[in-house]
Amino acid sequence: xxxxxxxxxxxxxxxxxxxxxxxxxxxxxxxxxxxxxxxxxxxxxxxxxxxxxxxxxxxxxxxxxxxxxxxxxxxxxxxxxxxxxxxxxxxxxxxxxxxxxxxxxxxxxxxxxxxxxxxxxxxxxxxxxxxxxxxxxxxxxxxxxxxxxxxxxxxxxxxxxxxxxxxxxxxxxxxxxxxxxxxxxxxxxxxxxxxxxxxxxxxxxxx
Amino acid sequence: xxxxxxxxxxxxxxxxxxxxxxxxxxxxxxxxxxxxxxxxxxxxxxxxxxxxxxxxxxxxxxxxxxxxxxxxxxxxxxxxxxxxxxxxxxxxxxxxxxxxxxxxxxxxxxxxxxxxxxxxxxxxxxxxxxxxxxxxxxxxxxxxxxxxxxxxxxxxxxxxxxxxxxxxxxxxxxxxxxxxxxxxxxxxxxxxxxxxxxxxxxxxxxxxxxxxxxxxxxxxxxxxxxxxxxxxxxxxxxxxxxxxxxxxxxxxxxxxxxxxx
Ligand SMILES: Nc1ncnc2c1ncn2[C@@H]1O[C@H](COP(=O)(O)OP(=O)(O)OP(=O)(O)O)[C@@H](O)[C@H]1O
Ligand SMILES: [Mg+2]
Numbered sequence: 001x002x003x004x005x006x007x008x009x010x011x012x013x014x015x016x017x018x019x020x021x022x023x024x025x026x027x028x029x030x031x032x033x034x035x036x037x038x039x040x041x042x043x044x045x046x047x048x049x050x051x052x053x054x055x056x057x058x059x060x061x062x063x064x065x066x067x068x069x070x071x072x073x074x075x076x077x078x079x080x081x082x083x084x085x086x087x088x089x090x091x092x093x094x095x096x097x098x099x100x101x102x103x104x105x106x107x108x109x110x111x112x113x114x115x116x117x118x119x120x121x122x123x124x125x126x127x128x129x130x131x132x133x134x135x136x137x138x139x140x141x142x143x144x145x146x147x148x149x150x151x152x153x154x155x156x157x158x159x160x161x162x163x164x165x166x167x168x169x170x171x172x173x174x175x176x177x178x179x180x181x182x183x184x185x186x187x188x189x190x191x192x193x194x195x196x197x198x199x200x201x202x203x204x205x206x207x
Numbered sequence: 208x209x210x211x212x213x214x215x216x217x218x219x220x221x222x223x224x225x226x227x228x229x230x231x232x233x234x235x236x237x238x239x240x241x242x243x244x245x246x247x248x249x250x251x252x253x254x255x256x257x258x259x260x261x262x263x264x265x266x267x268x269x270x271x272x273x274x275x276x277x278x279x280x281x282x283x284x285x286x287x288x289x290x291x292x293x294x295x296x297x298x299x300x301x302x303x304x305x306x307x308x309x310x311x312x313x314x315x316x317x318x319x320x321x322x323x324x325x326x327x328x329x330x331x332x333x334x335x336x337x338x339x340x341x342x343x344x345x346x347x348x349x350x351x352x353x354x355x356x357x358x359x360x361x362x363x364x365x366x367x368x369x370x371x372x373x374x375x376x377x378x379x380x381x382x383x384x385x386x387x388x389x390x391x392x393x394x395x396x397x398x399x400x401x402x403x404x405x406x407x408x409x410x411x412x413x414x415x416x417x418x419x420x421x422x423x424x425x426x427x428x429x430x431x432x433x434x435x436x437x438x439x440x441x442x443x444x445x446x447x448x449x450x451x452x453x454x455x456x457x458x459x460x461x462x463x464x465x466x467x468x
Contacts, residue, residue, distance in 0.1 A: 044375065045464070046371070046375060046464060047464060048462055048464070062462070067377055067378070067379050067380075067463055068377075070374065070375060070376070070377040071377035074375065074376060074377060075375040077368075077371065077372055077375055079368070081368050081369045081372040083369075094376055096382075097373055097376055097377070097378035097382060097383065098376060098377045098378060099379075140376070141376070144376065144377065
């Protein structure tokens with residue numbers, strides 16, 4: 001799926017060789033400031049490596065149209081932004097941004113259920129709590145049904161119990177639908193429990 | 208009823224500077240400060256206007272297409288540098304280039320449309336029409352672009368995370384910033400729209416006042432005023448539209464990554 005060769009980005013990332021398999025769940029662990037977010041951004045071309053090669057499905061990332069690539073490899077940022085309006089507006093705007101048709105409200109409701117967000121579609125999204133926002137943002141990503149999900153600490157504002165539940169749900173979703181998932185997490189327990197493979201990034205290097 | 212304006216004698220004019228003295232006395236007495244600035248402003252106004260007066264006097268007396276075009280170019284350059292100066296914070300050189308191109312092409316199109324098709328001056332370079340009317344279009348477009356650039360730059364800075372989030376979901380950059388560019392455009396043309404709202408009721412526009420003082424009938428004066436307002440609206444619209452759309456592209460690189468230093 002992803003292959004990295006001698007990739008360098010400023011003095012933040014330096015990876016000589018790395019392969020990330022298809023249809024597996026990969027967890028990324030490492031200390032704060034180690035370069036985990038930067039690593040994810042390299043994979044969807046939000047930033048470009050200074051040197052080296054990154055392949056996605058055996059094709060150089062720089063050979064893809066960046067927007068088309070990002071629609072296949074969707075990233076949930078570390079502090080996702082909530083869009084103006086209602087929860088439904090958040091879903092609709094996500095579809096607008098990616099040139100998709102609006103789905104039925106049923107689809108949105110189903111997603112809310114998946115992320116255990118017990119809210120009405122027409123509730124104001126700006127009133128959601130930090131953890132609720134995070135789950136709405138995850139639901140927005142799932143709405144797009146990407147081939148690959150890049151999740152940057154998707155559960156950082158959740159309590160332990162909700163965290164387990166949400167990660168379990170999204171991991172199952174990835175496995176059942178043959179999707180690749182790369183997830184940054186601060187929790188070694190979560191990584192051990194759910195991931196097929198764990199990558200440790202420290203000072204920009206895989207250890 | 209067309210008659211000449213009353214000529215002001217030099218001695219009478221000198222007397223007008225008493226208003227500057229009043230201001231200076233107040234700021235000094237009340238410890239407000241800034242006397243230097245007030246003196247400099249009065250001095251600059253005097254010197255600049257005297258210089259412009261003599262230059263225009265010469266240009267009007269010696270009608271020549273090169274003079275008219277030359278003055279137009281000088282006004283454009285001053286306006287463009289004025290815009291650069293009014294932007295809060297640094298702007299990229301590619302945005303500067305877009306500003307210059309938008310200003311130059313947008314105003315030129317509207318100036319020639321206005322002078323040749325609406326007013327129909329003859330010859331086309333007739334300086335006593337060409338220069339002041341171009342100046343008004345350029346001046347208003349300059350204000351519009353300054354507002355537009357500031358809104359654009361701040362919009363990108365304030366919404367960087369949101370734009371990044373849109374891109375990460377797979378949005379085309381220009382769609383991701385549509386709300387910002389639309390708002391910048393609207394804010395830039397708003398003063399022109401507002402001045403049309405209040406025109407004639409809240410204030411008498413400067414050009415109309417000038418024409419009436421110079422002896423034109425109010426009816427002639429309003430016809431010119433309406434025409435120039437349309438010209439200004441057109442020029443502001445064109446320049447700002449150009450700048451906002453092309454300018455927002457400068458915030459992204461060829462890999463559609465957001466590019467804010
Ligand atoms: N565009 C950039 N230019 C320069 N330095 C950057 C840039 N982006 C990130 N950094 C720096 O690179 C380092 C790694 O940042 P990164 O966000 O990837 O860390 P992280 O592992 O995600 O940390 P955290 O767990 O705190 O989120 C940090 O020191 C950060 O300040
Ligand atoms: Mg991070």
